Amino acid sequence: MCSAINGVLPLRISCEGLANPGRLHGEVSMSTNVTGFRAHRSPQHLDMDSAWQELMAITELQEFEVPNENPFEAIPYLSMEPMVSQGGFGMSQPQPESIPATCDAHPAAVYENAYPEMMPPYQRLNPHMDMHYSRPVPGGHGSSRMLANTQALHPPLMSLLEHMNMTTRSHGIAKDGVINLHCTGQIKQACTDDLESDSGLSLGSSPPLASPENAVHGVSSYLPADGTMGYAESESIGEQYRMRQSLFGSVDYQQSYSSYPGTSFPTTANMQPINQQTYQPIASLKQPVLPTAMHDLQLNSSGLTRLGAYQSMYPKPSSVPVPLNRDERRARTLKIPFSLDKIVNLPVDDFNELLTQFTLNDAQLALVRDIRRRGKNKVAAQNCRKRKLENIVHLENELGQLRAQREHLTRERLGFQQNLAIIKCRLSDLYTQVFSQLRDEEGHPYSVDEYSLQQTNDGNIYLVPRNTALESELTDVCFEKWKSPIVGQLNP
DNA sequence: AATGCGTGTCATAAG
């Protein structure tokens, strides 16, 4: 067998018509001029090995399954991989490291570079989801994310979120009944019975002893001594809440127990330290343990009667029919001397200090603690639900991104498959031409079944008998025999 | 009447 080939063998593999030539860095050219079996690559042409390496890398990454209609199938192509000319051609050991450079990068890195916009920012920047599920901060990261994600939002979820954001204080509680500010004693009694039938409540689920509800039952609604207009429990709760919704709009979750507009609960902001308050007991008070209430009375409605005090503490029923929720009504019934806002929102130390400022009976204490527990839990539940919705929105958005990414990769893979088919076809032509020329010039019928073309790192392409199995088995002797490249200079 | 949704509440666990 002779490897001597004389003459010129012009071969050319072009990328023209490739579906995705960009990924191949331009033209794949193998205009070979076979002269003395020396191959010199033209720098302005893409090397076959580079193109091939890239294709192999892509193929490996994406697990191509290209129909093998080409008679030269995989082995000749694989043999075109660099033979790793460490130590010249004296390669006697397997060289499994002959991984194309394009494969060196971690797939994630490749992906990152290729589709930076496809990688969700939270994955690129912070793998910890908690960061995005922390308590939403207005204008903060979470908010911006939410806004950014709204495009992919499903309308129902979007509306839900909008609802959460815009109407977080909407109370779904309602109750049949009519507002009756002039109710008689009988009506008042009937309305008092409604205390425990507030909507949205799990009635009776609260431990009877832990809650002063029973005591509430036993305590008649507060009415001014003159028996005129009182704050009886006869308001239509449903109407109250509907009015509250329409009147007051949204309130931040954390303000759940802040004073409702229309109510005169002293807020944390306007609350003065107890020891700075100038409490002046009023002798006529049946329960002389309401200094703050009276102080509030003096602050808010200076010189008012006891009725005025409670009108300042609790909603005025006549001017604006301010609705009361269950706890508000209970607090009023039990004459809790401070606002629900304080009960719920004061820090525990301040809250305890507040309690020490008053002599509260057991029912009052239990109610206050119940109100505080329920108030905080209500806010927690609202936050929890909001967070849950945000999580759903986030996952929906992520799903959309992944779908787009899959679509992109599918399209790209299709392009690569087309390119690969074209290159295979042209490589087949190369084989045909090389073997044809060898046959013509040497009279030896080279066959692709017997020989393959292999390219080394130095750019030379060798004709290697297949019976040497893999290039790794090529000994020095083998290379001595076959070291002359069969494909000569690459013509520009 | 049935159903889904929003909400408050309770129970419980965890911090």
Added chain:
DNA sequence: AGCTTATGACACGCA
């Protein structure tokens, strides 16, 4: 130990 927070479950009213 007590308090706060988170969350599932349930009940209720409403559309």
